[in-house]
Amino acid sequence: GETGAELSAAIRRLKEERDALILSHYYQRPEIQDIADFIGDSLELSRRAATTAAKVLVFCGVHFMAETAAILSPEKVVLIPDPRAGCPLAEMITPEALRARKAELRGPVVVAYVNTTAAVKAESDIVCTSANAARVVRSLPPEKDILFVPDRNLGLYAAAQNPDRKIIFWDGYCPIHDQMRAEDILRAKQEHPAAEVIAHPECRPEVLALADKVASTSGMLRYALDSAAREFIVVTEEGLLHQLRRQNPEKKFHLASPRLVCPNMKRTTLDKVYRALRDLAPRVTVPEDVRERAVQAVERMLALG
Template sequence: MTVIADPDTGAHEPATDLVEPRSLTDADEIGSWAAEIRRLARERDAVVLAHNYQRPEIQDVADHTGDSLALSRIAAASDASTIVFCGVHFMAETAKILAPEKTVLIPDERAGCSLADSISADELRAWKAEHPGAVVVSYVNTTAAVKAETDVCCTSSNAVEVVASIDPDREVLFLPDQFLGAHVRRVTGRENLHVWAGECHVHAGINGAALTAKAQADPDADLFVHPECGCATSALYLAGTGAVPAEQVHILSTGGMLDAAKNTTKASVLVATEVGMLHQLRRANPLVDFRAVNDRASCGYMKMITPGALLRALREGRDEVVVDPATAAAARASVQRMIAIGQPGGGE
């Protein structure tokens, strides 16, 4: 019988009884755990999806790794009857919205998102009442209830394109991320774009001072900066003043970072996003030294999806994500309008 060591106690238990290993470090333990995950996935007719910010062992065992929207589209196209979404709750909701006939599980239903939680459906309805006739553009990093109140969704890679497609005389309510909204306003020059004051607490903590210090210490490094970051404006300022050559500054979604990583010829790249992204970047181009602008930029919600939680989800069929059909239908329409405007590329 396969056995796996509990990393917290050192005790060994049969894999079928293992409930909560929070991390795995030994190669044999990881191999045994991964084999059990794959066996259970086959047994349950499940596909395992992992977001780029997940723990490395979760990313490595997944059938597909990527950004939330790309994974949701994979979920919808999959032949599997069960989707196990290793990410935060709004991501699993989006998968359920796009694949309503499938069973969607999230390994820990408590895995929330500070950005998605920064606006509720009630708050959005009140904001809309203050701006009658405005077009609501919601980042995909929102709950199903908020998407249901939205005219068109966007991703970080196509937010500018989505907003540019709207009649310039129409007011736009952009939510919930203030940094992505500021980026869109800066690029489009649109003065009738109102931005909700929400943020991802992890990305907001990656500030301009840290980026400047790292860039000055490695002036030849490329900068990969997520537009949700508090330092995105600083990155563009550095480029504008010539402190960093403009061609070295790249404002990118996670999917965009991965594409750029594969093609870069730089010896080092400074990365401003959640640190889980480094695992995929290093796999994409092992010859490049990818380093975090802020080593502490780790999302505790993402890291709630532990090896034990994934094992339990597959073994017990928990925690299932349910979205009210009417809410799902309205939310699906806002996502489909985005896709009709243009392919979304990287989701966030």
């Protein structure tokens, strides 16, 4: 078979021919991050998807990320190298269940984490990511009840920074981040006493309470670059280590637990990226009636700057 280097070269050639842009999340395999035109956190990826002139987007991430690109750019061809790359958190809420809860609560303002399907975004007022959840909550009218879906841990984190707001949570969670416990962090700190702890807000409050910094993937990268610490315990998906180490060759990064691996994020391989570009498939599309409503919630977030 072809070597990784040959495949990467073939992908670069095909990308030019197709006028395509390859977008990658930080949780992707190192070789995918290395061929990407742009790597980012969820917020940066949606901004980039909204503004690029490329005709074709190859989205190396999970399904909701490609869908968000399709919501923002209906005229573009959005490709996902493996359509089975789903997000279990996004599957923890349906538009029907959300509609029922909204009726029960008599019309709350709905904040939807970007890790949701287009159909759930279409039932929501505003989208947020892990980089701006607290700010999105703060932007809402103070007298309104807020229904935050579907990530309870991120909702609790945003609520702690907005103690004056009434927030109702959903029972969703990221199975990868949510499995971390305080004892996992305490054990890692014992092994690496000089290390700072950087954690993603999809972790439980007991884990975040032990962190020196809570941030999105890009926020963790910025923090590691600026910090005077020489060592870090990383409490997020292991893909982030690739950029952390690349940007800070003199610093040490320890994954808090070997369990911090998202199998869906690892479904994307060079071979599948090559085939997606060659075949212009599989494509991600959103029905126009859903898209029209979902785009309002996404654009409301992007308008916050």
